[in-house]
Amino acid sequence: MVMGESVHTVTTMPTARQSGCPFDPPAELIDARRHGPISRYTFPGGKPGWLITGYDLVRSVLADSRFSSRKELMRHHPTIDYGDFEVPPAPPGEFLLMDEPQHSRYRKPLMGKFTVRRMRLLSERIEQITADHLDAMEKTGPPTDLVTAYAKPIPAVIICELLGVPYQDRGSFQEQVDSFMNGETSDEDLMAAYTATQNYLAELVAAKRANPTDDVLSDLTDSDLTDEELKGIALILLAAGLDTTANMLALGTFALLRNPEQLAALRADPALIDGAVEELLRYLSVAKTFMRTALEDVELGGRTIKSGSPVILSYNTANRDPERFADPHVLDLGRQQGGHLAFGHGIHQCLGQQLARVEMRVAFRALIERFPTLRLAVPAEEVGLRSETADIYGVKSMPVTWDKEES
Amino acid sequence: MSPARLSVDRERCIGAGMCALTAPEVFDQDPDDGRVLLLQAEPPAAHRAAAQMAARVCPSGSITFHKPEPNGSWGVSAK
Ligand code: HEM
Ligand code: SF4
16 A cells, blocks of 8 residues: 555445355455555444454454453444443453453463364264264255254254263253354343353353363363353353354355355365365355454554554455455365465464364265255255344355155 | 474464464374474475474464574574
């Protein structure tokens, strides 16, 4: 950007994508990136701030401790006017919205539980879980909603196992969690479901402390973390790990079905799966926007970000930055450029990413192997997509069908 | 020309595992605390590109890739 050139201004976050382009970030954001990696943004109520859409700038903000994740500083939402509402600090254990050193207190004891190696050991169990769900789909027969039959339950079962939720509680627990995460619930029901989940997790923590079992939550009772903190950790694992993975599985399948030559290549060469998962992560970027607040004046991309300014980071637009990714709007499962921002970057980079990777590798492969004729059961335009205002992008439901084996 | 040399900062590491994923021959994660373990500080040529990529993608900047210098002294970080 040239000195003195006026900065592009975006006055409101788009609420919809362009029709016919369910996988592409809204046209307004692509357009903002075209004007430059950083735009001025006017928050509801008039507060000035910034919107960053360029890959390099998003990455450098995420690596810079002068930009805070603290919840109490995020007094400006991109689309909702909070008025004078004082945002409270993150409750104990909810480290996604904390800075150092509080963040480390929680992340450190968890790190060893989510290593590449540990998650690979889980893959056999994940294969079993996916096979069970495919069996059930086969038994019921087509058509079926891929979201409820496959994409949602697989990450849910896995999280239940990590947290050590006993079998008999899983049905009701998953229902509760689903109703506060699906973005479709009325405010009243949402609060009720949220409170019920909180209460259940508090009981679960107490139960694990009394009778530890073989799971992450029980392991953590062996640290100096309080029950209140453990409950917060459990909640953040649920909030961060369920909806994200479920939407990647459903939307990812949708994207594969809409790119039949790519799907055929993946079927023909299962070794493509690792790269395919990375490319789907980049291309879909379901965790699309996060925010930071400047703690001091920071020079960025030729602009001064004033202390206290809210900054919107568009991970999905950055993952389509043509200066970083050639033909960014093309789904290319064989793409070689790594380093996408779908899991973020910096100290908050996704803790569960190695788990999510194993889940996706196993679940995509098993699905396309089991049903070689898998296809949408409705025209593509009728697949119900989430609104842009939802935190996580994805499909609400996706009817699919397949040819039954002659036998 | 001296070989490329790597160093890691285990205090900075946030256990994201990008290194072990990108260059498994060069990095592992400690099974207890999830932090980076450097398996080879001077990776052979075959693993050098992967190690360099790992240094680039590490989200916490915990991996430093010292470029080989013609005069044999360790250069500054390649990042
Ligand atoms: C494909 C699925 C997933 C996606 C796209 C995703 C995406 C992300 C992103 C973008 C962040 C960083 C947020 C920021 O920059 O402020 C994050 C953080 C986090 N994720 Fe994930 N995630 C996924 C799956 C999971 C799973 C399966 C778990 C756990 C079981 C998980 C647990 C977490 C936690 C605990 C954090 C907070 C880390 C911190 O603040 O240090 N995620 N995730
Ligand atoms: S990639 Fe970086 S932060 Fe992640 S485990 Fe390796 S050294 Fe640690």
